[in-house]
Amino acid sequence: MIDVTCSTIANKHVDRVFNFDKDFGPKAQQRSIYDQVISPIVNEVLDGFNCTVFAYGQTGSGKTYTMEGGMRNKSGDLTAEAGVIPRAVRQIFDILEAQNANYSMKVTFLELYNEEITDLLSPEDNSTRPIEEKIKKPVALMEDGKGRVVVRGLEEESVYSVNEIYTLLERGASKRRTSETLLNKRSR
Structure with a gap:
């Protein structure tokens, strides 16, 4: 997908072109996003590469939901709303345990x-x-x-x-700071 942004800088018309690997609409499911984008990155981590998934965006745009989502239900299982982090943690442990790895x-x-x-x-x-x-x-x-x-x-x-990781994530998430802005004043 290609996105062309037109803007005026110093009274001069400038077109900027951005290429995207994937584009997900508002009805995209957490599982689909994870499977298509994040799961291959987690496999690269387990192959020894340093990788980063970085959520950047405007306040109220869904970064926390995409990264954390609904962590787990009372039985400890992932929910359909589980985000990138809990899914990656689950994938890492599943692979390491299947390999009987020492880690x-x-x-x-x-x-x-x-x-x-x-x-x-x-x-x-x-x-x-x-x-x-x-x-x-x-x-x-x-x-x-x-x-x-x-x-x-x-x-x-x-x-x-x-x-244990989910418990630490929940403990840390409870300490996060959030600010109300005009964009997220009525969201939640």
Whole structure:
């Protein structure tokens, strides 16, 4: 699919062309999006490649729903609304267990909000202070000297099952910050 955007920059007409690999309409199902786009990327991760799935978009456009969706139901099974993250976690564990692989896994969970990095797995500050005054564990975005970018100071949790990861994701998601804007004021 090709999208042509016309705009005027400095009183000059400019056409910009963007190529898309996939296009999903508003009735697209989470499973279909995952199978067509994300599942091949997860297979590349398991083949040893570094991969990233990055959700970017306007407030209220559905990034959280696409990435998280409905995590799981009471029995621990994925719901039809499960997003990219819970489906990827399930796929990774299913493949590793089917291969009888020997592995260890650690989870980190961070939020980038208004150019500030927050560790969503850091221990709770249970004080009665307002949220703005609660002590945050400092984390820093740095280069490691080998050209790789790392986030220093993130909590790492060792995990051994899908449900442990889902529990960490739910704990971290509860700490995420959201702001009301004119775009999402009435959404939900």
